Amino acid sequence: MEKHNLFTGDPFVDNGFLAKSYLKDISNEPQTDLDLINRVCDIYVDRWGAKINALFLNSKVTQPAFKPPQKKEKTYEFYQNLDKPSSADTTGYCRTCGSQGALFKAGRDVFCLTGSGDYANFHHGHEPGVMVCKACLINLFFLPLSVLQMGGCLALLQLNSPEVRKYWREKTVAANFSAIGIGSSDAILRSKYANPKNALFNLAKEIINTTEADRGSQFLELYHFTNFGASPDCEIYRLPAPVFTFLDIVLRSCKKDWYDFVRAYYRISGASWQDEIESWQKNKHGNERLDESEYLNNPNLIYEKLLAGESIISFFAGYARRRYMKDLPGAHKFIVRFYLEEVMLMEKERINVIKRVADTILDMAREEDAVNKYLTKIQGPQNAYELRSVIVWMVKRHNKLHPEQTALITLDEYLDYLFPPGQFWSEIRDLMLIYLYQRLHEENIRIEEASDNADNA
Missing domain, CATH: 1.20.120 (Four Helix Bundle (Hemerythrin (Met), subunit A))
Structure with a gap:
């Protein structure tokens, strides 16, 4: 198998490769990497107005000094020149995939969160950037098609299993091209979630519902990041394998009971949880109920505890006592046992x-x-x-x-x-x-x- 067909473990390179491989799969005839770059560059520039600054800072596509035709021309020229021996910065081992050969410096214009070449000691061995091979550099160009806009940052999943890859490909890349096909895509695909912690649990639910992810070993990692401007940032949220296994079990056996319990522990100002109707109500508006979409991004104590590796046993106990006093059952006994x-x-x-x-x-x-x-x-x-x-x-x-x-x-x-x-x-x-x-x-x-x-x- 050729090196550029392998997943590397780098979340940005792998997500770019995921998008590129999808494009190849749906093409009616064989396409070179340059053909695919041209096609995708048209999307970035013409349909999205080059609004990918949070991924590629001051790149050929996002450079405001260039007009649309120049953006596409200079982008094509950059990737075409990678085949010229004189364009390589050095030779050695690619930082992301480990292959040996010609290497190119990758700064924030082509590779998220890689630092600035202005500081001579920023990178290993005083290198001018992260040194990567041609294949990885090309894969990175397709990254915007496999990320989600999540609040003020972007999000992607670490592609650590075939099931997650299949799911994320449909969730992002396929959804993007579906929207592009009907003319409704004008920017990076937006998630309904702005809270990455809540989003991660929703992604876990969708993976459980749509794949046969391996119970016992599957874990999820969500990268919530931005490469924009002077304040690049990245937070990594990890859903451990034991928690994923627990969710897999409860969502297949007592789904409603689990979500009734979880919903009671959102933090919502000006509202109170009503056990009798299993809903949130606004305190100043009589019996007006809150729709779940109204608090979807509020902090949830159960999700936060599970991600932090902290116990939720006290919440099960408080829930059981409070509901008993209202002649209602506590959390389903199987949920507690599965958790333990x-x-x-x-x-x-x-x-x-x-x-x-x-x-x-x-x-x-x-x-x-x-x-x-x-x-x-x-x-x-x-x-x-x-x-x-x-x-x-x-x-x-x-x-x-x-x-x-x-x-x-x-x-x-x-x-x-x-x-x-x-x-x-x-x-x-x-x-x-x-x-x-x-x-x-x-x-x-x-x-x-x-x-x-x-x-x-």
Whole structure:
């Protein structure tokens, strides 16, 4: 296989190659790279008004001093001259694909975020730019066709699997040429999302719905960047493989329950979430509901926690308690279990021990007609010492009520499953509460609201 037909791992070069390969696939007859460059340059200049400055700073296409015919002529001339031996800046190994041969310096006019040649020590070995081969330089020219305008920046996906490549090709390149075909394309394709974190979860949903991405190894990386002006910038948002696997499972088995839970944790000023109708309402407009499109780009606490690698167990607990008080179910029990197993990597034995202890505690509470008292004891602890004291109290109480039965929890279970090294104590409390509220709702056991200071979700 020729080197220019390989994906390199560089997100900009690979996305450019993705667009170029699509053009070759849809062409009725064989096309050279220069033929494709001419075709795409016509789109950039004539249809888009050369508005690709955020990708190619002061390039032949975006240079304001050039009129449209000059933009196209000078662009064609630049790429045509790459075949001349005298045009190469040096020889060596391409920085992006590793191939050996003639190399050309690539600055921000042709390669996003590569720095300025004005600073002699900016690049490795005092090179005048990132040194790349002809094939990679050509691939980069097609990049505008495989990015999305997302808010004030651009976005692209790292093409790290065949499924992601296939999806992104349809999402961007094919969509671009469809719009061009009907005359509705006048700039880089725009996403309905401006918030890259929310957008990444929507992309994950679409990939899950439309591909057979490998559960267990697939992860997503979204590059949110701009190459424009004096303030080039890039943020990389990574959706880890365990989170992708978790989403894959819940979107196939309990999709509605998951999104009902997620929607409750947007941050929206001047509105409040109504559990009964599972919708946001404006505080100053009676019963007027907010359409999801109105808060699509607001920060979402669940998405932010998942991307940051932080636990959302406390949110499951707060959600369960709040909805129980309104005689509504909490998050689907399978969602919580999938999260614990896939994202938190919690062993099934440990989950089962926590459930068994919670079951026994509820049985004791019902036996003494003191469900509210027991629930308050579990919700109350504000530190590990207080929670341990409550567990010990429960063990003693169980021994007193049922001396003939096996202990509520053994020493090994206490050390290995409830309070193992590195485990944050509040997660144990919250997991017990989630399961207790689930059982209370399922068995239609109603109590007054238990008092505590632990509901932080």
